[in-house]
Amino acid sequence: MKKALILTLTPLFFSSCQKDYYEGDERIIVEGKVVYNNTPLSNAEVNIYPVYNKPSNGSISEVYYNDIFFGDNRNNISKSFTDNSGNLSLSIPRNEDASVYVVEINYGNNTKYYGYVSRYNAGKFYVNLGTIIF
Amino acid sequence: MKKITLLLVLLTTYLSNAQEDNTTKVDFVSSFQFTFGFSNLAPNKSMMGEAHEPAFPTFTARLSIFNYSRFNIGLHTDLHFMSVKSTKYYGNFDSTDAVTIGPFVSYYQPISENSLLEPYISYDYTNYYSNYERKKLHSESDGLGLGIDYQHKIGGRAYVTFGLKYSFNKMRTETHPNWEKYINNYNFMSAKIGFTFSKNRL
Numbered sequence: 001m002k003k004a005l006i007l008t009l010t011p012l013f014f015s016s017c018q019k020d021y022y023e024g025d026e027r028i029i030v031e032g033k034v035v036y037n038n039t040p041l042s043n044a045e046v047n048i049y050p051v052y053n054k055p056s057n058g059s060i061s062e063v064y065y066n067d068i069f070f071g072d073n074r075n076n077i078s079k080s081f082t083d084n085s086g087n088l089s090l091s092i093p094r095n096e097d098a099s100v101y102v103v104e105i106n107y108g109n110n111t112k113y114y115g116y117v118s119r120y121n122a123g124k125f126y127v128n129l130g131t132i133i134f
Numbered sequence: 135m136k137k138i139t140l141l142l143v144l145l146t147t148y149l150s151n152a153q154e155d156n157t158t159k160v161d162f163v164s165s166f167q168f169t170f171g172f173s174n175l176a177p178n179k180s181m182m183g184e185a186h187e188p189a190f191p192t193f194t195a196r197l198s199i200f201n202y203s204r205f206n207i208g209l210h211t212d213l214h215f216m217s218v219k220s221t222k223y224y225g226n227f228d229s230t231d232a233v234t235i236g237p238f239v240s241y242y243q244p245i246s247e248n249s250l251l252e253p254y255i256s257y258d259y260t261n262y263y264s265n266y267e268r269k270k271l272h273s274e275s276d277g278l279g280l281g282i283d284y285q286h287k288i289g290g291r292a293y294v295t296f297g298l299k300y301s302f303n304k305m306r307t308e309t310h311p312n313w314e315k316y317i318n319n320y321n322f323m324s325a326k327i328g329f330t331f332s333k334n335r336l
Binding site (some may be wrong): 089 | 181222225268269270271273305307309312313
C-alpha cells in the first residue's frame with residue numbers, strides 16, 4: 001500500500017514543483033499595433049506565453065486556444081498594455097525549454113491569441129507582429 | 135548565515151587585535167568593511183533601471199588582501215534585493231536578488247586626525263535572480279564601479295563609514311542592435327553606511 005502511495009504521489013510532487021526557467025542571455029523584442037474597428041486599441045492587456053507548438057513558417061496570424069500547447073505551466077513571461085496609439089512593445093528572455101511563444105491580447109471580455117514567435121521570425125531577436133485587427 | 139557571522143567576527147577580531155606598526159609599507163588583510171544601504175538609485179534609462187524599485191537593504195563587504203603604503207587591493211561582495219515595478223520589458227516577475235563579487239583597488243587619504251577618504255575602483259560581476267510564482271529568470275552583468283568612502287575613527291581600529299558608488303554595468307544579453315543600449319547598459323548609484331576595521335591607517 002505504501003509503495004503504491006509513493007508511486008502515485010511522486011509524479012504529483014514533481015509536477016507541482018515544476019518551474020519555468022528563463023535565461024537573460026538572449027532577449028527577443030516584440031512590437032506591433034492593435035486596431036479595433038479601424039481605430040487604435042489602447043490599454044489592451046498583452047501577455048506572452050512560452051508554448052510547445054511547432055510552427056512551419058514565420059507568419060503571424062490569429063490562433064485558437066484549443067490549438068495551443070501551453071505545457072504544464074501556463075505562466076506568462078511578459079505582460080504589458082498597448083499605448084494610446086495601440087502600439088505594443090515587450091521583450092522575451094530565453095525560455096530554457098520552449099523556443100516558441102504565443103501573444104495573448106485581452107480587451108474587455110475578449111481574448112485572442114496570435115502566433116507564433118519562433119526561430120522563423122525572431123532570427124535577429126526582433127519580431128514585428130504588424131497590425132493586428134482585434 | 136552562521137558561517138558568515140563567524141567569518142565577520144573572526145575578521146573584525148583579527149583586525150582589532152593585530153599589532154600596529156605604522157612603519158610597515160606592505161601588509162596583508164589590513165582592512166575589512168561591512169555596510170548596508172540603498173542601491174539602484176538614480177538608474178539610467180534602461181531595462182533594468184526602469185523595471186526595478188530602489189534596492190533596500192543592500193549589504194556590502196570588502197576585504198583588503200594586499201596593501202602597499204596607502205594602496206589596497208582586495209575583494210568586495212554586494213547583495214541587494216529589488217522589487218519589480220515595471221514588467222513591460224523585463225518580464226513578469228515580482229522581485230530580483232542581485233549578488234555581486236569582484237576585485238577592487240583603493241587608495242586612502244587622511245583628511246584630519248580622525249578621518250580619511252578612500253576612493254576606489256572595482257570590477258563588478260553580478261548575477262541577478264528574479265522570481266514570480268513558478269518562474270525564475272537568471273541574468274548576468276559585468277560592471278565598473280567608482281566609489282568613495284568617508285571613514286571616521288571611532289576608537290581602536292574601528293571607523294564609521296559612509297560611502298557612495300556609481301556602477302556602470304553591461305548586461306550579458308544578446309538582442310536586436312537597435313535595442314542593445316536600452317537592454318544592456320545599466321548604471322546606478324549606491325549609498326551605504328557601516329563600519330571599517332583597519333590597522334596602520336590613522
